[in-house]
Amino acid sequence: MASSRSDGWDASVTSLGMDRPDVPEYSAFADQLREQVSGDVQFDEYTQILYATDGSIYQARPAGVVLPKSVDDVKATISLAAEHDIPVLPRGAGSSLGGQTVGRGCVVLDFTKYMDDIVEISPDEKLAKVQPGLVQDHLDATLAEYGLKFAPDPASSNRATVVGGIGNNSTGAHSVRYGISDAYTEELQVILPNGDPIHTREVVLDSEEYNEIVEADDFEANLYTTVRELVENNQDEIDDKYPSLKRSVSGYNLQKVIYENEDGEEVINLSKLFVGAEGTLGVIVEATVSLVTKPEETALALYCFTDLIDALKAVPEALEYPVSAVELMDDEVFRLARESEGYAKFAEPIPEDAAAALMLEWDNELIPAGEDGQRAAFEDAVGDTNAHFVDEGDAFDVIEAYTDEDQAKLWKLRKAAIPLLMGLQGDPKPYPFIEDATVPPEELAEYVQKFEDVLEDHGTSAAYFAHAGSGTLHIRPILNLKEDEGIQKMHSITDDVTDLVIEHHGAFSGEHGDGMARTEFNPKMYGDQLWEAFKVLKTTFDPNWLMNPGNVVYRDGPEDHGPDNDRGVGADNRENLRYGAAYQSIEPTAELDFEDEGGFSHLVELCNGCGTCRQTDSDVMCPTYRASKEEIQTTRGRANMLRAAISGEIPYEEIHSDRFQKEVLDLCVGCKGCKSDCPTGVDMAKLKAEVKHEHHREEGSSLRSKIFGNIDKYSALGSKLAPISNIGPKVPGARLVMEKTLGIARDRQLPTFKRQTLEKWFDSRGGPAIPEEEADAKVLLFPDTFTNYSYPEPGKAAVEVLEAANIHVDVPGDLAPSGRAAFSMGYLDSVREHAETNVEKLAPMVDDGWSIAFVEPSDAVMFQDEYLDMLDGEDVQKVSAAAYGVLEYMDAGRVDEEISFDAPAETLTYHGHCNQKATNKDHHAVGVLRRAGYSVDPLDSSCCGMAGSFGYEAEHYELSKAIGQILFDQVEESDGETVTAPGASCRSQLGDRPGEENPPHPIEKVADALN
Ligand SMILES: Cc1cc2nc3c(=O)[nH]c(=O)nc-3n(C[C@H](O)[C@H](O)[C@H](O)COP(=O)(O)OP(=O)(O)OC[C@H]3O[C@@H](n4cnc5c(N)ncnc54)[C@H](O)[C@@H]3O)c2cc1C
Ligand code: SF4
């Protein structure tokens, strides 16, 4: 037995320190909860807004949220909720697409903050026991050590919980091989709606164990006897109405609760009933899941067709081969990918005339290595399918991928479909509501032809991408749900498509569950008899319909099963919409250019709630969530709060309140991670700068903000007065005074000012060493504030290295600061002034052949990215295009190839700057360092937590340190002997580790390697 925490996450910032008044309606309930629950209890309006949406098109404010720390907390919450007649809604990452994780007036139980551990792994028995908030990728990362994995693999597994997946009966691209979550859910610990615990597991029917349970004559006994009766009395209907599909997740799992086990015994396992129940029968507090061995190698082949229907017709044929996945993409996905900066490279290999492609995967368990090795075995397998689909079939081309890198590119393209579609500008969007309807693979082609007729009848279109091998087609019709016409069309399309699905023996949902989108249509799928059985089932488990009411099953009225009120009555997929015909949003007058994003409000609304910003294992987004595990500190949380303000959910003026500023905006470190990592590109740093600008205009700003926003002026003064200026903060008590008066954290090391600035040093050595006429190129090294006044060494190293490459280098003394500091504080007027000055001075120089290089990444990105949002015209375009991080400049032009290096035998741990990662410019430094002769371990790290002034601010010091700790742990785990980082803030955060000094900039390491 092994038990461990999976993700290495131990940083924690628990208190936001804000006064969060409860919504009066629920304050008595909240007070009682606080008395009985050790976890967090949040019943304020912000929390209601944060949990009012998920990954779906729906929105409904809950009563409040409990983040339980223990099973006792869960019991107490459920019991108190019952006393107060308040419904209960368990939730994982809230990445559901059907609306099953939002519920009006519910108390939400969010397990992801505290109850997110692996309880036990039993590798020999291939079992894992997990808490309900455990993220699936964290489980898989731990299981990889044992060569195991949890088989269902939803695309959202980097933030989705295993138990949320059980709630939805999730699965993924490999369902062809492994099936869905119910096959792997063995035992559960559940708290029932009456507060009783139940341990569900396989119980042999009529065995001693079974008889003991049912003879107890209690609540549990009633569950067992009722479920058995429901199954036995409805067996014919069950056989008739449940489709024979690998994936069918609509309704309750009555067809799977009684079965024959491996020993041939007839068993009842109520666990199977909780799978796909969407939190409507009880709250799972622990799950035991079975595991499979993890294939070590895979291969892919992508077959291109000139016709979508031909591709679909090929699906059943593909399934005759020993494949582990059969996925479909159509030309709309290829078109959008080609037009997208981020995805174009993945679409490059796809022939222009491909109307659709089928992607087949093999693994080494299905195709074991022969005498000639694994690759040869895969090639033989692919050879067989090539012969079938290309030589004799309708495919006109095939792209084969054997290396991890090549396969990753094809999967990236396949998984790009949703983000690309959701990023479409304008109000009509491809919305999920019948997006996972499933039919037998052999009926796919005919089904799609009729589906297209439905879309045509409704005057709309859709892109097709799918887990074709299991018959699940992800089709999202493009509709405008801000208009009544669009909403009515959505309902009518659902009606028509569900008819079609029944005609083709399918399921309305093959993956995402019922939720608010599909519950309404379940009676159509299951017929009167089973629908009645569902109601009996629900009422037996949950007599007062308190658990996530209105999902999976609904009542016809108060007189129907359940309580004498309207809870769980009726279902209509047009209600509770996030947008809806009445939705309106303000478009604030913006200082920055939001044209590319379709406007400020459109950028806010681009957040579709997918929850990717809750992932914690790779990329940059979102460092504040990683450290705090608070929904309000996700990009989604911030976008939801902004949307509430621009749409009148809360008064727009609330934006200027202390609380909104502090909790929603100030805690965003402005790392820009979301700009690149959010699938739809919600650029919160830009939104924050805009709102902060407005806030300063309306409300003024603090002295500290002014100091940080004008740090260039203060640094210039500090440098002039050095060394005296450096003594002040060292006077005993001075830091305490600075903290009390200015809010500058007393424990944070402050940068020291250098009397000899980079500019002065450059002049003192006589300016450029390589005459312009003898040089191969001309570079202006931008003297950014930190490099110039506090850390000139990297600047000197940059000059030395560039000159070694025969470059004429100058360090200009007459430029304005880049404006980065002012931008991060939201002083956009000042940024504009700086940008105008710099562009005016630099544009003619760029015309004259100069490039501009930066030692400090955030200043480089300021020129490359933010300037384009500030200014219009050709000049800014050309200055921006001529701006480079110094290592980017060297790598892009292979400048370093002109230099002779003799690097010491050293492995460097490289931590890139988040701004450069967000603009996809982070890889350059690694390339140069490697060519200079170093071994480099580039970390997949997020923001360091300093983020300019953020880490210096007293109230953010703890959060900054907690974010930094995540980086420090990564550094610890790396094999590198020396850590190197281009960002001045990152270097000072790393230098604040006990016993450590500021690490070097990579350009200093390159300079060290000069021969
Ligand atoms: C971009 C994107 C891609 C997706 N891809 C896939 C995919 O490939 N395959 C797939 O199956 N789904 C997919 N989904 C849908 C969703 O991500 C998955 O169903 C996921 O498994 C849900 O996990 P979660 O932690 O977010 O659960 P949540 O959404 O929080 O909850 C899911 C359901 O489980 C219930 N629940 C949660 N915790 C408990 C508990 N402790 N006890 C009882 N019930 C509980 C909830 O009430 C809810 O009904 C995708 C979603 C998005 C946005
Ligand atoms: S901010 Fe982006 S990643 Fe986060 S939920 Fe919204 S769309 Fe998804």
Ligand code: SF4
């Ligand atoms: S800018 Fe960084 S901190 Fe702010 S929301 Fe985006 S990823 Fe999170």
